[in-house]
Amino acid sequence: MTQAPQQQPKRDAPGEPPISSIDLRKEFDAVAIAPVLEQLDGELIGLVPVKTRIREIASLLLVERIRQKMALATTFPTLHMSFTGNPGTGKTTVAMRMAGILHKLGFVRRGHVINVTRDDLVGQYIGHTAPKTKEILKKAMGGVLFIDEAYYLYRPENERDYGQESIEILLQIMESQREDLVVILAGYGERMEKFFQSNPGFRSRIAHHIDFPDYSDPELLAIAELMLQEQNYRFSPEARDAFVRYIAVRKTQPLFSNARSIRNALDRIRLRQANRLVSDLDRVLTGDDVMSIEAGDVLASRVFSGGANGKAT
Numbered sequence: 001m002t003q004a005p006q007q008q009p010k011r012d013a014p015g016e017p018p019i020s021s022i023d024l025r026k027e028f029d030a031v032a033i034a035p036v037l038e039q040l041d042g043e044l045i046g047l048v049p050v051k052t053r054i055r056e057i058a059s060l061l062l063v064e065r066i067r068q069k070m071a072l073a074t075t076f077p078t079l080h081m082s083f084t085g086n087p088g089t090g091k092t093t094v095a096m097r098m099a100g101i102l103h104k105l106g107f108v109r110r111g112h113v114i115n116v117t118r119d120d121l122v123g124q125y126i127g128h129t130a131p132k133t134k135e136i137l138k139k140a141m142g143g144v145l146f147i148d149e150a151y152y153l154y155r156p157e158n159e160r161d162y163g164q165e166s167i168e169i170l171l172q173i174m175e176s177q178r179e180d181l182v183v184i185l186a187g188y189g190e191r192m193e194k195f196f197q198s199n200p201g202f203r204s205r206i207a208h209h210i211d212f213p214d215y216s217d218p219e220l221l222a223i224a225e226l227m228l229q230e231q232n233y234r235f236s237p238e239a240r241d242a243f244v245r246y247i248a249v250r251k252t253q254p255l256f257s258n259a260r261s262i263r264n265a266l267d268r269i270r271l272r273q274a275n276r277l278v279s280d281l282d283r284v285l286t287g288d289d290v291m292s293i294e295a296g297d298v299l300a301s302r303v304f305s306g307g308a309n310g311k312a313t
Helices: 024-031 034-043 048-069 091-104 129-140 163-176 189-198 200-205 217-230 237-250 259-278 287-291 295-299
Strands: 081-085 113-116 144-147 182-187 208-212
Touching (some): 024 048, 048 091, 091 144, 091 182, 113 129, 129 163, 237 259
């Protein structure tokens, strides 16, 4: 939901003496970013380096807000960011919370996030790309534009590709409208590095580079249990042990996407649990029956048999 516009911190009017002191606690409480940071902690397991960096950025912007009130700030800070890491590591969630922090601190007017990929920005024929890109930018103004797999914007191997036109428009707006728009580029680390090498204009406009590490096995198990808890399910002790094995095997197979793969696995496990329960229509089900995930629901996955060329089911 789009939040109401919020004024950016303003300097004192000409002729008025600047504010000489500010109560830091009152200022921190007034902007109400603590609930957003707590929400981020509650939503994401692990990712300690990421959460630490977000708190550092929030602290920097809080001080910048104070500097503006004291007439000490001389330029508007560059806030564009790069999020690098494998799929399913929380980049989109962090972008949403970052938008909330920026809005509460007064560095964006609305605090919404527009999530796009290359297809939303680049046209397929001459004269199509500029209107598409400008329309997306218009929607994103006052908030955050999150470009996932941003390296696909640049395809040098295709001479008739129109991605470069979109890149030039983005670079211009990132500079000229940086007080009204924050752009977050996201994607795999190695591909993003090549993208920045090919497009140095982007690197020069990015102030914060944040790397999202893969989740460890215990973190993935904790994510699974949290997801189940939110849906009123739970592992039996044997199912929990089976899912520990599932994680270890699934991580070695193709197309593993961290928390995203865990969510997909739980969806399939719930299907198998439901099929198991419905297979005996003459029984009386208890709450424990419909909440409990059993070992067989997990072990029936083709991950354990290597079926479907290792495709997880």
